[in-house]
Amino acid sequence: METILQITDLEVSYGSVVALKDITFNVKSGEIVVLVGANGAGKTTTLRAISGLVKPKKGEIIFEGKRIDHLHPHKIVRLGISHAPEGRRIFGTLTVYENLMLGAYTQKQIDKNTLEWIYNLFPRLKERSKQLAGTLSGGEQQMLAVGRALMSKPKLLLLDEPSLGLSPALTKIIFDTVKQIRNSGVTILMVEQNAKAALKFANRGYVLEVGKIVLSGTSEELLSSQKVVEAYLGRK
Amino acid sequence: MRKNLVWYILFFTIAVIYPHFVDPSWVDIGTTFALYSVVALSQDIVLGKAGMFDMGHATFFGIGAYTAAILNTVYNIPIIYTIPIAIALSALFGIIISWPIIHLRGDYLLVATIGFNIIFYQALQNNLFGLTGGPNGIFGIGAPVIFGINISSQRAIYYFAWFILLITMLIIYNIDKSKLGRAFHYLRESEIAAESFGVNKRFYKVLAFALGAGVASLAGVIFAVQYAAVSPETFNFTQSVLFFTIVIVGGPSSIPGILLGTFVMFVVPQFFREFATARYFVFGIAMILTMILRPQGIWPAKFGKLPKYLTKES
Numbered sequence: 001m002e003t004i005l006q007i008t009d010l011e012v013s014y015g016s017v018v019a020l021k022d023i024t025f026n027v028k029s030g031e032i033v034v035l036v037g038a039n040g041a042g043k044t045t046t047l048r049a050i051s052g053l054v055k056p057k058k059g060e061i062i063f064e065g066k067r068i069d070h071l072h073p074h075k076i077v078r079l080g081i082s083h084a085p086e087g088r089r090i091f092g093t094l095t096v097y098e099n100l101m102l103g104a105y106t107q108k109q110i111d112k113n114t115l116e117w118i119y120n121l122f123p124r125l126k127e128r129s130k131q132l133a134g135t136l137s138g139g140e141q142q143m144l145a146v147g148r149a150l151m152s153k154p155k156l157l158l159l160d161e162p163s164l165g166l167s168p169a170l171t172k173i174i175f176d177t178v179k180q181i182r183n184s185g186v187t188i189l190m191v192e193q194n195a196k197a198a199l200k201f202a203n204r205g206y207v208l209e210v211g212k213i214v215l216s217g218t219s220e221e222l223l224s225s226q227k228v229v230e231a232y233l234g235r236k
Numbered sequence: 237m238r239k240n241l242v243w244y245i246l247f248f249t250i251a252v253i254y255p256h257f258v259d260p261s262w263v264d265i266g267t268t269f270a271l272y273s274v275v276a277l278s279q280d281i282v283l284g285k286a287g288m289f290d291m292g293h294a295t296f297f298g299i300g301a302y303t304a305a306i307l308n309t310v311y312n313i314p315i316i317y318t319i320p321i322a323i324a325l326s327a328l329f330g331i332i333i334s335w336p337i338i339h340l341r342g343d344y345l346l347v348a349t350i351g352f353n354i355i356f357y358q359a360l361q362n363n364l365f366g367l368t369g370g371p372n373g374i375f376g377i378g379a380p381v382i383f384g385i386n387i388s389s390q391r392a393i394y395y396f397a398w399f400i401l402l403i404t405m406l407i408i409y410n411i412d413k414s415k416l417g418r419a420f421h422y423l424r425e426s427e428i429a430a431e432s433f434g435v436n437k438r439f440y441k442v443l444a445f446a447l448g449a450g451v452a453s454l455a456g457v458i459f460a461v462q463y464a465a466v467s468p469e470t471f472n473f474t475q476s477v478l479f480f481t482i483v484i485v486g487g488p489s490s491i492p493g494i495l496l497g498t499f500v501m502f503v504v505p506q507f508f509r510e511f512a513t514a515r516y517f518v519f520g521i522a523m524i525l526t527m528i529l530r531p532q533g534i535w536p537a538k539f540g541k542l543p544k545y546l547t548k549e550s
Binding site for chain 2: 051052053072073074077078082083084085089090091093102103105106148149151152
């Protein structure tokens, strides 16, 4: 498989606080890769560095053979990386449909097929297309955040904690949909605290601990690793 | 929309007949109301639409007034030609000033803009380059001549100011309907979301300052014409506070709100002029009451409508 995203020796700091150090990992085309780790491990910062929301201090981010670590976020979106940020960040005063349209901000013309595809992935959004986004439930808002990120027709989708605050049943629905999205050709890099559930359906994973990658491997390897089980998944 | 149009026509009709029914001092107040409304609307581009706390907007108003004053009195350039120069210069200043501080948020940006206002005021006070006339300012500013008509009478200036207000309202209305206005809206609501779907944050924020500065400067030129003089006090920090509060009290991002805000914060205190400076009690009380009773402003804006061409399904 072809490497779509290669990150080498990435270092990010907020002022004098080092948030990430020597982060090296890659994502291959068509994979679901999950970054797991405790609070403050640097998962969100990693995604933000990729989408340009924070500028790395050192290191390289290469997307499809092109260095992107010095680019502004709006340029990175145009290259085909879409970021569904932590905490959903939907526009409550706009309808569901209007929120989706915003995702297509970089597109010259709105692609009906993309919209249809998103409505198929999340039938709920179609039902509620005329409703104000602020009145949706947590799970529906999450669907909307993912759907909006897909409107820019990304090659790589960055998902930040899609299961945050959702019931196990809803989490499953979201994760199943993420799988469907991957199957239609979008590579996915996601961040999850819900490590067990995420690793179960991802291809590979990286474990972060205070700004460093401490473990990596296929999902099976990580799920069976004693260290991961104890530290991040809870004892059996 | 139709209903709004009727109200606006009524509003401007009253404005047209108003000077024929009041004494000259109230005509002057009407002129200043129109100009302050223009400045408040321009402040709103930055504060209400783009959501940046700009507490130094009188700077741009002053750049307009002083540019016109200096070019007219020192270089004898007719006022009408100073208008585009003043707008361009002020917009350029808007870009230069905002560029290094645009990444600041909320109160940090607010303090930085106050700093710029203080520097500007001091520059005027200290007769920078021997051009600004120091604390006394500049006198003897001419009147604009348009199509051979000399805009020097009190009424002519009144109508000219209201014409500028009309133009400004059309500009603001168009911003609201455009991609530009929506980009401002998304940046204000959530910077991270806006950036994550591809809005160029820095570009739009600096543009908001440039636009706001340009429009405020236009009002500044007419203000200099109205009084045929300019002096530093009119463009100090207190004046910036007035424009800032007009937007907050009236209703950010709402044209009727801002007109109403200007009325409450500027015109109403004039009714109490016999009480001399005590009239500013009204000013203070209005601020406090609005924030308690209507924190969204007296006439809040309605958000969330995307233009038809974007939302029509099929």
